[in-house]
Amino acid sequence: MRSTSANALRVAPLPSGDANRAGGLTRRQFFDETVERLRPLLGPGLAGFRPRFSPVLLKLDFGNERVHYEVAPDGGRGHLEVGLHFEDGPVSTAAYLAWFGRHIVELKHELGAEIELERWTASWGRVYELHPLGRLDAAVAERTAGRLAAFIIALQPLVEAAAVEPERSVLPADQRGPWRTWRRGRG
Numbered sequence: 001m002r003s004t005s006a007n008a009l010r011v012a013p014l015p016s017g018d019a020n021r022a023g024g025l026t027r028r029q030f031f032d033e034t035v036e037r038l039r040p041l042l043g044p045g046l047a048g049f050r051p052r053f054s055p056v057l058l059k060l061d062f063g064n065e066r067v068h069y070e071v072a073p074d075g076g077r078g079h080l081e082v083g084l085h086f087e088d089g090p091v092s093t094a095a096y097l098a099w100f101g102r103h104i105v106e107l108k109h110e111l112g113a114e115i116e117l118e119r120w121t122a123s124w125g126r127v128y129e130l131h132p133l134g135r136l137d138a139a140v141a142e143r144t145a146g147r148l149a150a151f152i153i154a155l156q157p158l159v160e161a162a163a164v165e166p167e168r169s170v171l172p173a174d175q176r177g178p179w180r181t182w183r184r185g186r187g
Contacts, residue, residue: 024135024136024137025136025137025138025141026136027055027056027073027136028053028055029136030073030136030137030140030141030144031051031053031057031058031071033138033141033142034058034071034141034144034145034148035051035058035060035145037141037142037145037146038060038145038148038149041145041146041149042149042152042153043153046062046152046153046156048062049061049062049069049152050062050063050065052065052068056072056073057070057071057072057073058070058071058072059085060148060152062156062159064088064166064169065169066086066087066088066089066166066167066168066169067084067085067086067087067088067092067096067159067164067169068084068085068087069082069083069084069085069148069151069152069155070082070083070084070085070126070128071144071148073133073136074133075133077133078132078133079130079131079132079133080130080131080132080133080140080144081128081129081130081131082128082129082131082144082147082148082151083126083127083128083129083151084126084127084128084151084155084159085124085125085126085128086124086125086126087123087124088123088166088167088168088169089123089167089168090122090123090167091167092164092165092166092167093119093122093123093124093125094122095162095164096125096159096162096164097117097119097125099158099162099164100117100127100155100158100162101117103158104117107127107154107155110154111129111150111151111154112129114129114130115127115128115129116128116129123168127151127155129147131147
């Protein structure tokens with residue numbers, strides 16, 4: 001792990017408050033701004049991520065769309081999540097969770113004690129942190145890009161070292177589940 005790189009990108013907590021106050025960015029503007037600010041923070045080997053946008057979240061992947069980084073403002077719960085999600089199936093999710101579980105103390109030291117490793121379902125887990133949700137503006141996009149860069153710099157080498165075989169992402173589209181077709185048509 002390269003603790004100096006990720007620690008150099010540590011940022012202050014995101015501000016709390018109403019995400020919809022005047023002067024803020026729309027979610028899509030916020031996501032675009034975050035991606036624009038993120039690329040220069042990553043070295044050439046990591047800046048080639050693929051961004052995907054939905055009305056409510058931003059996903060970034062490095063080839064497997066079901067193992068992705070996520071930025072998700074949640075107005076209902078009042079937080080903004082920055083995380084790495086494992087959603088490729090039960091076998092691969094279990095393998096990633098076990099792998100990252102062996103590194104969690106080191107990762108908490110590098111990224112901060114507030115990060116969590118969590119399994120939600122048999123085929124869905126994540127390494128994440130939550131920030132109070134404030135107004136989405138350029139300053140929040142900059143801090144979010146900084147935290148996302150720290151996550152990618154610390155976690156992507158571990159994703160690659162885990163060498164977990166793709167599971168559902170390699171299935172033909174008609175075998176991935178009905179939600180796959182619905183999501184593919186979205187932004």
